[in-house]
Amino acid sequence: MTLEGAKVECVCEVMPYSGGLQRNIVQCLEDFDIPLYLSCTVIEVHGTDRVTGVTIADVDEKMLPIPGTERYIECDTVLLSVGLIPENELSNQIGLEMDPITRGPKVNEMRETSHKGVFACGNVLQVHDLVDFVTQESQIAGKGAAQYIKGTTEPEYVTCKGINGVRYTVPQRINKNNPEEVKIYFRVANVYKDKRVVVTCNGKELWNRKKLKLAPGEMENVFIKPEDLATMNAGDEIVVSIEEA
Ligand SMILES: Cc1cc2nc3c(=O)[nH]c(=O)nc-3n(C[C@H](O)[C@H](O)[C@H](O)COP(=O)(O)OP(=O)(O)OC[C@H]3O[C@@H](n4cnc5c(N)ncnc54)[C@H](O)[C@@H]3O)c2cc1C
Numbered sequence: 001m002t003l004e005g006a007k008v009e010c011v012c013e014v015m016p017y018s019g020g021l022q023r024n025i026v027q028c029l030e031d032f033d034i035p036l037y038l039s040c041t042v043i044e045v046h047g048t049d050r051v052t053g054v055t056i057a058d059v060d061e062k063m064l065p066i067p068g069t070e071r072y073i074e075c076d077t078v079l080l081s082v083g084l085i086p087e088n089e090l091s092n093q094i095g096l097e098m099d100p101i102t103r104g105p106k107v108n109e110m111r112e113t114s115h116k117g118v119f120a121c122g123n124v125l126q127v128h129d130l131v132d133f134v135t136q137e138s139q140i141a142g143k144g145a146a147q148y149i150k151g152t153t154e155p156e157y158v159t160c161k162g163i164n165g166v167r168y169t170v171p172q173r174i175n176k177n178n179p180e181e182v183k184i185y186f187r188v189a190n191v192y193k194d195k196r197v198v199v200t201c202n203g204k205e206l207w208n209r210k211k212l213k214l215a216p217g218e219m220e221n222v223f224i225k226p227e228d229l230a231t232m233n234a235g236d237e238i239v240v241s242i243e244e245a
Contacts, residue, residue, distance in 0.1 A: 001079075002032045002034070006077070008032070008034045009035075009073050009075050010034065010035045010036070010037055010056075010073065011029060011034060011035070011036045011037070012037050012040040012041055012042055012056050013036060013037065013038050013039075013040065014039070014040065014041045014059055014063055015038065015039070016038050016039045016191075017038065017190070017191045017215060017216065017217075018036065018038070018217060019216050019217045020129075020217045021129050021130075021217050021218060022215070022217075022218070037056070037058075039058055039059050039060075040056055040057070040058050040059065041056065041057065041059055041063070041065065042054045042055070042056050042078065043055050043056065043057045043065050043070065045078055046072075050076060051075065051076050051077060051078055052074065052075075052076070053072055053073055053074045053075055054072075054073050054075060054078055055070050055071070055072050055073075056070070056071055056073060057069045057070045057071070084127045085103040085127065086102065086103050086104035086123055086124055086125060086126060086127060087123055087124050088103060088104060088105075088124070090124070091104065091105045091113070091120065091124065094115065094118070095115075096113045096114050096115060096118065096120075097113070097114035099168065099170075099172060101167055101168040102125070102126045102127075102168050102170060104120065104124060104125040104126050104170075105120045105124075105125065106171075106172040106173070107119075107120055107125060107170065107171045107172065107173075108144075108155065108157065108171050108172075108173050108174060108175060109140075109171045109173075109174040109175060109178055109182045110140060110141065110143065110144025110147065110148075110175075111125065111137060111140055111141035111144055111171070112144050112148065116148070117145075117148050119141040119144055119145050119148075120141065121134070121137040121138045121140070121141040122134045122137060122138060125137065125170065126168075126170050126185070128219065129217060129218065129219060130219070133185070133219060136183075153177070155175035155177065156175060156176050156177060156234035157173040157174065157175060157176070157234060157235075158173065158174050158176050158201070158229070158232045158233075158234065158235070158236040158237065158238055159172065159173050159235075159236075159237050159238070160172055160173065160174060160184055160237070160238045160239075160240070161237060161238075161239055161240070162186050162239075162240045162241070163239055163240075163241045164241035164242045164243065165188050165189050165190060165192060165214075165241070165242040166186050166187075166188060166189070166240045166241055166242060167186070167187050167188060167189045167216075168186060168187060169184050169185070169186045169240055170184070170185045170186070171184065174224065174229065174238065176229045176230065176232045176233075176234060176236075177229075177230075178226060178229060179226050180226055181223050181224065181225055181226060182223070182224045182226075182229070183221045183222070183223055183224075184199070184221060184222050184223075184224060184238070184240060185219055185220070185221045186219070186220055186221070186222070186240055187216055187218075187219055187220070188214045188215065188216055188220070188242060189216060190216065191213070191214070191215045191216070192211070192213070192214040192215075192242055193212065193213055193214075194210075194211075194212060194245045195210075195211055195214060195242050195243065195244065195245055196208050196209065196210050196211070196242070196243045196244065196245050197209050197211055197214070197220065197222060197240065197241075197242060197243075198240075198241050198242075198243045199222050199224065199238060199239070199240050200238075200239050200241070201228070201232055201236055201237065201238045201239070202232075202236060206224060206225075206228050206238070207222050207223060207224070208243075209222070210245050214242065222240060224238065
């Protein structure tokens, strides 16, 4: 908008943190001196035939406007960007089992959905912030589709889930007989500083890494080694969690 000649007055974000990449906050807002107001929302849009201004206000922890914090901003345009979800019309139409958190289909480690031979990747599967991850995911799905065509043995699944601040994992299930390292992607529910990401199965710690910062806008990943997978039983649960460092 700025590059096209508009004067951007501000960006209001209702959450106490931004869901965007830090890189984008710096390069798209700070570099152009555009204020980012956190815990803030538009409570009224003014104008009859067209917008003449908005009233914004700070919000409390329940996201309700705090009386007395209202400010009027004169403007002629309001852009709404109120959450991304995967493109899921086709997935719903063919009745794929969906993940209520990602809002995309549930998949195994090769990105095969609940329908055999139907694979999902990219923004159909989960909202991606970086196209690099989309590329990696498409390569996995392509490999999975090729294996499916060649004929595969019946999988024995372990499931994956996130707890303690990990909102979701993709994939949601992994064939324990997969001969290669499996990357589990996840997002956190809040901003965390100086924590550890821990992966366990049956109480045994499989992986852990210290993280200086974790934020909802940044997709994270952990690895599961094939030798660890091989020790698991079908039906076991791999758990990804945020723990004290
Ligand atoms: C606003 C925004 C900004 C981004 N900025 C960056 C960035 O700066 N850097 C970065 O690395 N990543 C960025 N990303 C992330 C990255 O661009 C996306 O994750 C990536 O483009 C997703 O690739 P995709 O192939 O899954 O989906 P898309 O690129 O969305 O491609 C899907 C295509 O399928 C078409 N389609 C939809 N339905 C049908 C249908 N029924 N039949 C046929 N075609 C259909 C769509 O029209 C679309 O062309 C951004 C994403 C968004 C939303």
